[in-house]
Amino acid sequence: MNKVPGSQWNASETEDAARLHLLSPAEAMEKLGQSSRPVIAYGEGIYVVDTKGRRLIDGPGGMWCTQIGYNRHEIADAIAQQALRLAYNSPWYTTNSPAAELAARIAALTPGDLNRVFFTTGGSTAVDSALRFVEFHNNVLGRPEKKHIIVRREGYHGSTALTAACSGRAGNWPNFDIVSDRISFISSPNMRFAGGKDEAGFLDWLVDEFQQEIARIGADKVAVFLAEPLLASGGVIIPPKGYHARFKAVCEEHDIVYISDEVVTAFGRCGEWFASEKVFGVVPDIITFAKGVTSGYVPLGGFAISERLLEKVSGDKAKGSHYSNGYTYTGHPVSCAAALANIGVIEKDGILDHVREISGYFAERLHSLTDLPLVADVRASGLVGCVECLIDRSSADATDIDKRIGARIDAHCAELGLIVRPLGNMCVMSPPLVITRAQIDDMIAILRQGILRTAVEIEQGELV
Template identity: 30%
Template sequence: MAFDVKTNSLAEYWMPFTDNKGFKENPRLITQASGVYMTDHKGGKVIDGSSGLFCSPAGHCHPKIIEAVHDAMQMTTYVSPFGSSHPLSFALAEKLARLLPEDFNHVFFVNSGSEAIDTALKMVMAYHSAMGNDRTRFVSRERAYHGVNIGGVSLSGLVNNRKSFPAVMPNIVMMRHTWNADELMVRGQPQTGVELAEDLQRAVDTFGGQTIAACFVEPVAGSTGILAPPVGYLERLRQICDENGILLVFDEVITGFGRIGGKFAADAFGVTPDIMTMAKALTNGSIPMGAVATTDNIHDVISDKAAPGAIEFFHGYTYSGHPAACAAGLAALSIYEDDDMYGRAATMSPYFLDSVYQLRDHPMVKDIRGIGMAAGVELKSNGKPGQRGGQAQVDLFWNGMHVKFTGDCGILSPMFISEKSHIDEMMEKLKKTLDGLT
């Protein structure tokens, strides 16, 4: 499609999470992409330092995914998921179940991470309803990001994601976040801070464990700038949940599929939740898709409560398990396994983190947090939160690098296909950009 920013209108598209006025005065369009590189509308080459939005570890425009989606669309472009389906949906669910922790044998397809979180909320409610429990309270964390649908916003601990939307779900209890201002430049899991898990115990003591339905956590808080859990923190949450009949939900939308070690964070940290959400890398970012996985116990409790012939779970989306998305997911998972993407990520992580932490003494850098193939580089504020980060994101683009910023924190999550030379290029462009900030 021919498109010229000088003659084509940019006014009609209301862009998400974007300074629309500023963008349309200085547009940054991607017209092509392959591997770790993208091409902007001026013909400039842009290296992708954030795997899109943490979703394309195998690189842009992977030919096997393109071929799989093309073949699927030759067969059918749509099948209603309500009371019918197609073979690819069952094949993908089976393939996913083999990757997941033991006993996670049931997968519910959605279209995004946000939908996955709201689906998990309803799954928790349905489970406790079937059990005859009167549990209506949920626990989340400060600085948490669980998507942008109303359930996820209710669980969100990011102020700007909530302040314009006051009519959120009631009965949400917030635990403290795990970032420690006195312990900066931590690599991997912090050795201190496990006591913060006692916030869940405090909620139990205050409200009664019998009122709490679930605790939602990102094993590594991603969108806020890569906050790894303190050593023992997730284990303690699991223990408190077990002692009080509370379900533990891991939001693995960012951490899933090898980003921080192991196929999932549950594997990397050795802590198994009751429900897991995933999206992003599920299709290598090629087709919108998410999923919620759960155990035999939760699935069976909900299903067994329904009368014979009745719908077990009154939930779903028009595009759940879409043929194109399932084809992309099957191809992506095959690529991750056949090309040992999980192994590549583990091998490249030390070099990547070594490179990022070389910026620790830069005058613009306040903190660096990194684990696996993810790192947050937090800039010193200029007194106007988010302004310096916003400028850095724009400057980085024109210096030839894409990085996702949240406020003043740039979040690096390179593709698993990245070579050391690509990491070096990213660090060179990042340093150049930081040097130019005021």
Template identity: 50%
Template sequence: MIATSNSPTAVRSEDSHIVRPWQDVTAIGQNEATVLKGSSGIYVKDAEGNSLIDGPGGMWCVNVGHGRREIIDAVVKQMGELSYFSPWTMSAPVTTKLAQRLASIAPGDLNNVFFTTGGSTAVDSALRFVFFYNNCLGRPDKKQIISRVNGYHGSTYLSSSVSGKKSEKAHMDMAEGLCHFISNPKPKNRPKGTSVAQFGDMLITELEDKILEVGADKIGAFIAEPVMGSGGVIVPPEGYFKRCHEICRKYDILFIADEVVTSFGRLGYHFASKDVFGVEPDMITTAKGLTSGYLPMGALLISDRLINNINASTNEYRAFTSGFTYSGHPASAACAMANLDFFAKNRLLEHVRDIAPYFATAMNSLSDLPVVTDVRVVGLMAGVECELDASNPDEDRDCAFASKVDEACQDLGLLVRPIYNSCVMSPPLTITKPQIDTMVSILRAGIMKAAAKQ
């Protein structure tokens, strides 16, 4: 199942009216784009009929793989019965059942489900709930947020304002004074002579120092991905996530776990916060794997504790005046239910936990390549960092190299997602050991091919 053409299919004319995400608007209609016309399992097919392994799993989201008939049929059936309802005043059985199902598998007391249209709007809703919560409790100044450098939380005004990918904020306005950023928990970047454990201690001290600097009475929430996704698959030091949660509890700061990437199987569990990192957050944001990308949907899960605290603060009307036209859309809810059914029927979580060590070994085998300076793997997500000259860092040079690896791999039959100077893999969770071998062998060939041209 490897592409045989000399180059990926690319077009200009079909994109002449599309402004894509992160598009250079001075070159609309000029940038090449691969045209995909089919998909099945872990593969997509381009317009020339070449099969390509979907290494990024779409955008971390095609967890059950492409073309699952049972999901498609469930969506069609639901649309034939009820295609829409107004979430302000009405409900639908399928959406109610999905909310109950999510509450039953969520950690701790996260029993309240607020449906959104995707990950960005889930994070946006979480931040708005922080403001709402503290207003209800008579703490109007407790609104500021702590986030991390290179963390990514979305593209709405609020979610982008708390994202820490500085290079992507050029020419864009952000909410000034809202967010305070602490260090990227990337072990590779720790000070020379510092152990990973000592680096973890430094990060926790930094978080507490930031709280004391700003004032706990001013900080409403800390938001963090258990594993940074779009920051390059950054796996923090052991115990980091749990210790951050403990610090937040100490200072009465809400803990938001952004699990848009890590939920629904990417790390082998429905939610990674508790099962992998030992944390029961105040809120969890999710999307992507919730529907495996078949339809747009996201959700914010809110703890009973927060709802109870609001109820205890007043007997007056308190409306969370936020929502979306497509909140809890019945077709998307049916998609999510069928997606979760697929997980259960095919024991997909167990499969991920079983195959993850093999995946890690295969990805780490790339460490022998001279340009590979770090391999980060957890569950079924990995980042292979490349530097052409580690003694002479050059971010632009190495980011360009990762893009060249992507091009080379696509010629060989593999889609790669270059993030900064890392080649990121997050394949469909259904991937098998032989398919992992093929994927890694192509990635190795692609890195070598790109390096040979330097």
């Protein structure tokens, strides 16, 4: 059997090693060691190729992150050159040129006065570190009771102990110990659960619920509201127009920090460097980012923070304090060099303009699937979208059988040349930002066939 590209092993040897020795995220423990996931050998453009030779459109864009696509030599060269020049420095005692330059570049791209950047290892640690800054901030200000975090059902913020507790997808919780004494959840801004209200009426209801939750806890105890601009892993839930500005105004009234979790939406996914202000109408106090900052080539995350917040706990007001949160790989020079190269490619190739130009077509083609019997809803913003499927399309809730639909659609689509990210009864699509109209057509045509094949299985009683 032929060797896997870039490896000394063949496909069978690689799959056996994965089956016997890898513990993967979301591992089904009952089947541990019985099979391995498809092994991806290499990628090019918007496509990946597995060890069986299947060429697949990368519908989820890796994990919402492969903005500029695969096999870009600009990024690989930048990584190699920086690794040879300086592979590592200790962020506790020194810094490096790529980290300093990247911080300045990001500060120039953020809205408002978010001019200082802290680097982490990825999205989970970015959100965790931002929340820890809010804790630090209130402790220095002499407000140790102001620590409560308000988040939303169906939101997702990471896999550290704290960020997992802030993630409102209950399916992530079983058999883990979830911190809950200072975290509370308010409703998802999903219009499917508006109970007959129009968009404006639903928004008023959501704002009122937020205000009531603050009153219940006590404004002197609520520290932060943490929200994705759109709820990505919750199924690309797009809030009513004006939602974020209304919630930010409530936060300002009660001296609550507003964190915009842009781990998914930043660096072009919605056609802007950061989506908070230009797409969703809010200038937050802190923005978290990861994923698209390097287009997934190497791990990197971080947060940008308002000068207004920093001013309260720095200089003469610091009281001798240190923001001692940090990581071995904070500001890693190779990752920061990759991010600088990634930003360069996005600028050189006009990728943000391309996303803004093509996103309407992407949404239109996704909505063309609404004629199918299983499709209950379609949502899209920029180049991220979701097709929600239900056997009973008039229902707002997914049954146990519904929750298996996404996996079946994904399996059929993989046979036809497309990876889909299944989330229960939902199919999420967030392809590389360099996708063309013709490639969108290919993607939607395969997704249509996957949905139709799954509908036939349901009719024949095979999905039980």
